[in-house]
Amino acid sequence: MKRRQFLKLSVLSSGALFIGIHVPQSLAEESDESTSGTMDLYPYIHINPDNSLHVHSYKQEMGQGVLNALAMIICEELDADWSTVSVFHQNFSRQIENMHEEFGRLNSGGSTSIPSEWPILRKAGASIKQVLLIAAAKRFGCDIADCICRNSAVHQKSTNKSLLFAQLIGDAANVTLPAHVIDNMPYKSRINYSLVGKSTPTNNVNQxxxxxxxxxxxxxVDNMLYASILRPPTLGASVDVFDASQAMKIEGVIDVYALDTEIKSGLFDTGILGGIVVVGTSTWACLRAIKRLSVSWKQGYAEDASSSKLAETLRTLHNKNDHIRVRSLNYEPNHIASSQNTIHAAYHSPLLPHALMEPLNAVVDYKQGAIEVWAGTQSPQHTATNLAAHFGVAKEQIKIHVLHMGGGFGRRYYADFIIEAATISEKIGMPIKLQWTREDEIHYDRFHPMRSDEMHAQLDENGNIEQYSCSAVSTQQWGGGEITFPYDHKALSIESHFHRPHFVQTGPWRAVVAHLDVFSRECFIDELAEKCDVNPLDYRFQLLQGLTKNQYKGDRAERMKNVMFLQRMFIRVLQEIKVFSNWQNNPKDQGMGIALSAFHDKSFCAQVAVVKKDNDQIVVTDVYTVADCGLVINPNSVKAQIEGSIAWGLTPVLHGGVTFEQGKCQQSNFHNLSLLSMQQMPNIHTKLVDVEMREPCGVGEIAVPTVAPAVLNAVFSLTGKRYRDLTALAGERDRVQVTG
Structure with a gap:
């Protein structure tokens, strides 16, 4: 086959029309590799004999509505009846991965699912429609121009005859679209959209x-046993001796044994903590048995560690040259040190937990060199890679059933809990369901990194930035300066230092590192505005009026070649938020704070937080958000994402993060790790705009980075007190509340 087919059509034994979608790295790539005898077409669609439509997707659902949105893209171009559509996760296997070797294609994270799949699924829907039109025209005996698709049927315009998609299954299976037809596929105009852009409930909302x-x-699964693990008290500790005699007396307990510790530092592979494994006939039996274990632990390398010591260590590393990346443009540190018009500020962000609503869990059956997994994972691709490396098995022997997740936020990119379950299954010789507790999930999280930022700026007589520097020291490899610095400047220096702590493992959080970059940057810009005695929103307008082509961009500079585009978008969302939040009419009894950010230099967000005083308490009353993320597939889901992002961003600001003493996390459950509740939410006001009619750009994390700086800037506006610790307000919990 000289060219891989974009669609593969066949009739299944059930009578359904199978439509496989081949996804090359380029939609028009040429390939001499034959697909004969393989099932490398992905995702796939079934048109069933009852005229229902089943869409199988390789993206993972964790409450963000991605399965719904991806199916909407296909169905819009196909003109399918949405009420007949069901959406399912597609199981992961090496056969599927062979078509998607590029990083992240089979994973969900970084707000990339919709942008990456939009062109492919749009083409798929239009191509399937073209196949059905050709098949129907042949049945009607008319020209294809006389046919139109509507509500999962093809109608002949001149006669009003119609055929359901299901009635065309046999005919459509014999249609082959020429390559030039696929490459020049006509798409619907936005003005004709009936599904995309409309708020649409998820099709499993009743479930x-x-x-x-x-x-x-x-x-x-059949013949499944259960397992729980008593993990070491600190990172690096391991089992010395243990007594399981009392634990074995619990009804349902089958086995108790030690699991070796294996700490790693790979990308999304941090090893397993080890401990004491209890296997039984129920999770409850295992958890009861754990409480009866007597264990002596070998000392690890974290017993003297604390989060306060770590914070002090980070503050001492700003002038070190170890593990540093520097990006500089015309920057002269001696000039900024000698200037009279220089501003300096230091910011701190502590360790933050994921606190998933559904603690980690996995079912694994490891037998005869093959591993079968049932789990909620954001990254089946990384999971398969890590399983293959850990057990020395071929990826072809690994199959992963992807399940719905009660929250991911980056934590479920890691495979540690799945590797644990596989290790137990290998030893026991039975399918194992491993269930983490809430305490496990908090104590042994891959925490959002701690970070220390030092900012310096030298201003001219008009308040414009002559020189600007940020030194970021983080406990994560993706330390700082990863996002575009949007404001005009003549000289810039970004230093990113990495310090790996020995007592805690860190990883991505919702918004990855953009959250930390935006926190310090947007708070510091407010401080510059104060220095110049200029309204903070107007000051941002001033700094966005003259972006230069030499302006600094992050590691992924190719994403943002046209700096004028960045300028236009920031100015537009600022204009919108100024009106939307009624910024100009800020009463004296309230404070308003502004912050803005761009995620991947494509999705833009401007946010205003409003705070008031109720007696002696500070109250966060309202949060206004203007977001431009291009074409919105499902406005209801996008607004829900922004609301969730605001709750996510407010939680550490008002309730704090986690602390460590003697190597141990001091928080364990929601009694001492508070989360924002629905009753505590401020009033949320969201406006979605698409000022330049762009393609979808991603929205899952767009509103997280702006929350903390907007709130802290608002508190300064009200009280005159400046906070530079992201969770500083949590130290005054008796003075801080939110209201809805």
């Missing part, structure tokens, strides 16, 4: 409401 949707925590 969710009734508690019928299967999450990882619900999963069971």
């Amino acid at each position: 969710i409401v009734r508690g019928e949707l299967v999450y990882g925590i619900d999963m069971e």
Whole structure:
């Protein structure tokens, strides 16, 4: 086959039309590799004999609505009846991965799912429609121009005859679209959209409401046993001796044994902590048995560690040259040190937990050199890679059933909990369901990194930035300066230092590192505005009026070649938020704070937080958000994402993060790790704009980075007190509340 087919059509034994979608790295790439005898077409669609449509997707659902949105893209171009559509996760295997070797294609994270799949699924929907039109025209005996698709049927315009998609299954299976037709596929105009851009409930909302949707925590397979692990008290500790005699007396307990510790530092592979494994006939039996274990631990390398010592260490590393990346443009540190018009500020962000609503869990069956997994994972691709490396098995022997997740936020990119379950299954010789507790999930998280930022700026007589520097010291490899610095300047220096702590493992959080970059940057810009005695929103306008072509861009500079585009977009969302939040009419009894950010230099967000005083308490009353993320597939889901992002961003600001003493996390459950509740949410006001009619750009994390600086800037506006610790307000919990 000289060219891989974009669509593969066949009739299944059930009578359904199978439509496989081949996804090359380029939609028009040429290949001499034959697909004969393989199932490398992905995702795939079934048109069933009852005229229903099943869409199988390789993106993972964790409450963000991605399965729904991806199916909407296909169905819009196909003109399918949405009420007949069901969407499913596609199981992961090496056969599928062979088509997607590029990083992240089969994973969900970084707000990339919709932008990456938009062109492919749009083409798929239009191509399937073209196949059905050709098949129907042949049946009608007319020209294809006389046919139109509507509500999962093809209608002949001149006669009003119609054929359901299901009635065309046999005919469509014999249609082959020429390459030039696929490459020049006509798409619907936005003005004709009937589904995309409309708020559409998820098609499994009834299952969710009734508690019928299967999450990882619900999963069971035949002959399955259960397991729980008593993990070491600190990172690096291991089992010395243990006594399981009392634990074995618990009814249902089958085995108790030690699991070796294996700490790693790979990308999304941090090893397993080890501990004491309890295997039984129920999770409850295992958890009861754990409480009866007597264990002596070998000392690790974290017993003297604390988060306060770590914070002090980070503050001492700003002038060191170890593990540093520097990006500089015309920067002269001696000039900034001698200038009279120089501003300096230091900011701190502590360790933050994921606190998933559904604690980690996995079902694994490891037998005869093959591994089968049932789990909620954001990254089946990385999971398969790590399983293959850990157990020395070929990826072809690994199959992963992806389940719905009760939250991911970057934590479920890691495979440690799945490797643990596979290790136990290998030893026991049975399918194992491993369930983490809430305490496990908090104590042994891959925490959002701690970071220390030192900012310096030298201003001219008009308040414009002559020189600007940021030194970021982080406990994560993706330390700082990863996002575009948007404001005009003549000289810039960004230093990113990495310090790996020995007592805690860190990883991505919702918004990855953009959250930390924006926190210090947007708070510091407010301080510059104060120095110049200029309204903070107007000062941002001033700094966005003259972006130069030499302006600094992050590691992924190719994403942002046209700096004028960046300028236009920031100015537009600022203009919108100024009106939307009624910024100019700020009463004296309230404070308003502004912050803005761009995610991947494509999705833009301007946010205003409003705070008031109620007696002696500071109250966060309202949060206004203007977001431009290009074409919105499902406005209801996008607004829900922004609301969730605001709750996510507010939680550490008002309730704090986690602390460590003697190598141990001091928080364990929601009694001492508070989360924002629905009753505590401020009033949320969201406006979605698409000022330049762009393609979808991603929205899952766009509103997280702006929350902390907007709130802290608002508190300064009200009280005159400046906070430079992201969770400083949490230290005054008796003075801080939120209201809805």
